[in-house]
Amino acid sequence: MRIEPFSLERWMTTWETEVQYDLAESGIQPISVNELGRLTGEQDRIASLLDEPLLYSEATGTIELRNLIAGLYSNTGPENVLVTTGAIEANFLLFNNLLVQGDEVVVVDPCYQQLASVPKALGCEVKHWTLRADNEFRYDLDELQQLVSPRTRMIVVNSPHNPTGSILSQDEMNRVYEIAESVGAWVMSDEAYRWLTLPGQPESAKPARELGESGLSVSTLSKPFGLPGLRLGWLVGPEDVVRQCWWFRDYVSLSPGYLNDRLAQIVLRNRESLMDRTRQIASGNLELVEQWIREREGLIDWVRPRGGLLGLLSYRMDVPSSELADSLARDASVMLAPGSAFGNEHHLRIGFGANPEKFREGLEVAGQYIERVASERGVR
Numbered sequence: 001m002r003i004e005p006f007s008l009e010r011w012m013t014t015w016e017t018e019v020q021y022d023l024a025e026s027g028i029q030p031i032s033v034n035e036l037g038r039l040t041g042e043q044d045r046i047a048s049l050l051d052e053p054l055l056y057s058e059a060t061g062t063i064e065l066r067n068l069i070a071g072l073y074s075n076t077g078p079e080n081v082l083v084t085t086g087a088i089e090a091n092f093l094l095f096n097n098l099l100v101q102g103d104e105v106v107v108v109d110p111c112y113q114q115l116a117s118v119p120k121a122l123g124c125e126v127k128h129w130t131l132r133a134d135n136e137f138r139y140d141l142d143e144l145q146q147l148v149s150p151r152t153r154m155i156v157v158n159s160p161h162n163p164t165g166s167i168l169s170q171d172e173m174n175r176v177y178e179i180a181e182s183v184g185a186w187v188m189s190d191e192a193y194r195w196l197t198l199p200g201q202p203e204s205a206k207p208a209r210e211l212g213e214s215g216l217s218v219s220t221l222s223k224p225f226g227l228p229g230l231r232l233g234w235l236v237g238p239e240d241v242v243r244q245c246w247w248f249r250d251y252v253s254l255s256p257g258y259l260n261d262r263l264a265q266i267v268l269r270n271r272e273s274l275m276d277r278t279r280q281i282a283s284g285n286l287e288l289v290e291q292w293i294r295e296r297e298g299l300i301d302w303v304r305p306r307g308g309l310l311g312l313l314s315y316r317m318d319v320p321s322s323e324l325a326d327s328l329a330r331d332a333s334v335m336l337a338p339g340s341a342f343g344n345e346h347h348l349r350i351g352f353g354a355n356p357e358k359f360r361e362g363l364e365v366a367g368q369y370i371e372r373v374a375s376e377r378g379v380r
């Protein structure tokens with residue numbers, strides 16, 4: 001398989017070890033294993049893990065972990081769950097097992113690049129279902145209806161959405177499912193940002209898995225729980241799809257890490273205490289961004305995210321986003337991801353999950369830098 005470079009990952013790895021303020025990060029501020037113990041009260045269990053031999057772990061994920069994950073979905077048992085190396089592996093396995101060359105796939109656009117690039121590399125015809133700034137990045141269901149055809153094999157959605165913070169309401173998700181069913185397609189739903197409801201906003205739709213056997217849900221501990229380093233995600237779907245993905249994974253990563261699987265059990269047993277921390281950080285930082293934007297009216301704006309941890313800032317300067325993002329990182333030591341990595345020029349993607357103190361400082365530094373560029377290059 002030949003695949004195009006993952007633009008955002010290339011850009012992130014160029015700068016993430018260099019800068020002081022990473023406002024491009026896509027998850028909540030990560031926690032340590034000790035902090036996980038303190039937040040959950042499971043320090044003794046964590047200490048006992050250090051004495052366990054590091055065996056190959058059960059390839060599908062332990063039954064304990066799969067039971068915990070199955071409990072997050074209605075009508076789902078452990079046989080419907082495969083534990084994976086992050087959501088990224090779950091997505092990769094589903095695409096590789098359910099799509100073949102020549103299939104048509106409708107993918108939300110902009111998107112986490114993997115969702116479009118892997119189907120494209122498999123030889124599928126990728127049709128873009130575009131969320132537009134002038135429609136407040138809303139999912140337009142009539143447009144989806146027009147995009148699908150009898151050749152459509154899969155509709156790929158992501159809600160809450162990376163990079164816009166858009167969400168699918170329950171009615172909208174039901175309609176996506178109906179449209180998919182009408183042409184015999186799968187709904188592949190990347191729910192990496194599940195549970196990340198924002199103050200004053202409705203909940204994102206329930207998982208695609210709960211809509212029926214054509215619904216496939218993917219999720220992760222990376223974004224909502226602050227544990228990207230665990231590399232622990234999962235896919236949930238019909239048993240035969242899970243088995244197919246498992247057999248494919250024998251050739252890729254074989255099984256989840258032994259400790260990662262056990263730590264994930266601790267996380268999911270204590271989901272709510274970890275989510276309290278997440279919501280507190282996200283809502284506080286979101287207020288800071290809104291204030292920061294108000295102070296720069298006419299220069300910076302955004303469509304307020306309705307869920308998740310990300311949003312797209314638009315700026316009124318004739319400066320390409322890659323140039324602005326590079327110079328911000330190099331000269332001001334602040335990372336804001338270039339909108340061009342998502343096909344949204346004159347935008348920067350911000351993540352509001354970072355350590356609040358650092359986030360406030362980083363915003364201040366970025367604001368001063370962007371104002372300086374505006375005074376030199378002019379405002380449109």
Ligand SMILES: Cc1ncc(COP(=O)(O)O)c(C=O)c1O
Nearest residue numbers: 086087088112162192220222233
């Ligand atoms: C929408 C989306 N899906 C999947 C992933 C991959 O996440 P993980 O760390 O679980 O592999 C990301 C990471 O940024 C993402 O934004």
